[in-house]
Amino acid sequence: MNLIEKLPSGLLTVRGWGFVLTAVVALLFAQVLGRRDLLYVGVLLLALPLASVVVLRLVKPRFTVNRRFQPQTMEIGSTSTVTLSLTASVAGGASIAMEERLPARFGQAPRFSYPSRNPTRDGVSLYEYRIRSTSRGVYDIGPVTAEFTDPFGLGKSRHVLGTADPLVVTPAPVELLGSALAGSRGNDGMAVTRRQANPSDDDVMTREYRHGDSLRRVHWAATARHSELMVRQEESVTTPQATLLLDRRHSSFSTGFSAVFGADAGDSTLSTSPTFEWAVTAAMSISAHLLERGYALRFLDQQGAPALLHSPSAPLPSEEEHHGQGAVEGIAEGLAALGLAPETGHRAPGHVDRSGSTAVRAGEAARSAVRRVRGQEAETPAKTPHARTPHAVFGDDLLDRLAATRHRGPLIAVLGLITTEEAHVLASASDYGSPAYAILAADRPADSRAQLDILREAGWHATAASPSAGLPAVWAGLEHAVGRSAAHASPAAGPTPSGRPDASLPGSRP
Template sequence: MRRLWPLTVRGTGALILAITCFVMANEFGIAELMYFGILLLAVAGASIASLYLTRRTDVVTRSFTPDVVTVGRTSTVAVRVGVRTAVPTPPGTWHDALPKGLRGRSEGVFPALGSGLRGAERVVDLSYTVTGVKRGVHSIGPLSVRSTDPFGLARRRTLFGERTSVTVAPALIDLPPLTDFAGETGGTLHTTTNQLGQGADNLVARPYIPGDSMRRIHWRATAHRDELMVRQEEQESTPEASVVLDRGVLRWAAEAMQAPGTDPGFEMAVSACVSAVARLVHDGYAVEVLDSDGTVLAERIDGGDMVEVEALLSHFATLTARRDDSLARLTRLFAGVMTGPVILIVGRFDPSDADAIAPVAHHSTLPMVLAVGPLGDALDRAADHGWRVAAIDPDGDLAAAWGNAVGRGVSHVVL
């Protein structure tokens, strides 16, 4: 809350003493007390004037390292303040307002500044660390500086109105690799590198022929040619993987459709999605990210391209749930094709869902279901159909659940 009273405790005491001097000078006829009271008022007035009557121009810029803040990880905020003041100023304190999506100690000592009458702007560099708490796009600021006059009688709180938007990306968890399944799932980064050397740079996009998988469409070539084009040698050069995030709001809390960071279960799902993509891309898979209705959530990311994974994190910072429920349509996306790992991340998951997606397991070399809210024997049924399954909890260990699903096939314990 902004304080309107401009005097400090010392200044307030000086004002009370001045008034007392005036009263006593009038009662007892002591002229010296009158002069002393006037002196105190003059000093207090000069103190206020030194803070409020000086003209100053201020510019605030902020930068982040790294550029994208991630939930659960720290980033450094560098604040640069350009100040021009007519008179020297004593040191003060500063505070940078943080949104609910960030946590940190954003305050410190603001240094004293010399006179700027010659027109030179003084630059003050401040820094602090923040930790991502809530996914989304948030604003930092304004920066406030509280200063006092050299006598400590008056105070002023100056707000530098510039705000800076910061993107808080979903938590990225380091998952165990799939190296134990190189032969089964289509290859690791080493295998992919060998294949890439045999001609991945020479991939040819050819016109679409009825019967071609829609998942092999080359969208850039399609946009360039204005007709459907497919990758002719895609499966021969790069092992594929698909990560499917079911965003149907009926499987999550209603808040998941309103704003990012509101439903812990959906937040775990988004984190699991980007973490799985990062793991697969690091292991050398070309990964596509889909919704359960077939909507492309991110363009295909080639194996080893971690720069695109960073871009995916920023893109998923604002991802929310959608109204429709279409998990049963998943079987159409993989009908008639054989692919590598298929990672399905879902919220509420009941036995009928397990039966509905059963055919997909036979089109993947490593089908996996990560369910935030499994019901009944849904995971057992999915495992019977060939899926590797795990229940993941918003407060649990995603890496352990992933490792159990990959290594043993079934994980009944919510980690």
């Protein structure tokens, strides 16, 4: 029996191999003893397993496989329930062992047998299991693999049933410090403005009666003063705007040894690092914070393009403006598969920023050394540090887009470890936000001191944080992250469309 169990089990079962060995023995004895009856028995015992294998290969089972996720997209750390339904084209038959294929990060693959213990009246077998993920991404769940055997239990064959379905795991937003919006913004974050028909101080709330106006809006005091029918001034609602900038360059979020060896992505093809994961969570949290308060959000990358343009999971990758109830879910799905991008722009591959931080210089030197060892060093002429060209990092494309909505709302930049030259280029963008905030995610925040000073002196509220820092504390600390000149200036938060500061933003005063 031990010898049979050691034989290959991909085609025949233990019983099938037993038939084959018995057939071989019968054929040998038939040859030695000259017994024709043993010859017939040996041929029959050998033909049965072979016929079973051929039939299992030719006859492919037909199953209808449906898979449903609840919820359809899941956040990091949450649980999703997978409901699997299987229906065979031909009812009846023996029990079939099946297995659902899962990525390794979800643990052991669920195994079950078909049909289930309690199938529906239509013959549908239902199965449920739960999965949980600790990292974002788009993962293929399935397909189902089944092991079929013949009625005699001699041969077996594995078949793939159905296809895989993608499961989107989104970053989980963190609750940020916020309060009810001040002034005439209201609880929904909208700013109320009034269109005045008469600019005098007495009539700022009234206008002349027009055909179709409701009599309920008649302002009798103003009517008596003007000797004509006056109605209360119409009110219109404007949506406040905000711009969120996300830096997704590989060189900004991987320095030192991590720039050479890369981050451990496990079974996911997502190019990322712990620092970039923190930045993605920050972008998700800030987006949810603003959208839930009624802001219309523009989401851009470091070149001024839509931030989710290169995300395979984005529902509308070319959209840069997000607003409304479904905007939070759309941004979350887009950030699910957003990875780091190769370095582009004006900084050459071999360029080392001598005035930058120690970590930046170490990362550039390490990458340059690896390229020389591999024989891939390319001589690229370095450009002028402050030259801004279209499609460059923090270049004209980005600044033009920011200038189009100048002073219409806050500008928030979630960056990696930028150089001092890039900080000088980005410093001028503070004029386009009211106010402007910058969060630099770095393994060692102390290396960003020079860059922070440049941004703060230009009017930015800038701070640096490591991946272990708590995002709510970093967000709340932006109030005091200003330069010396800005600390003695007017309040940090700029006016909203209603002319009052937004109390939900750090540094605001109701």
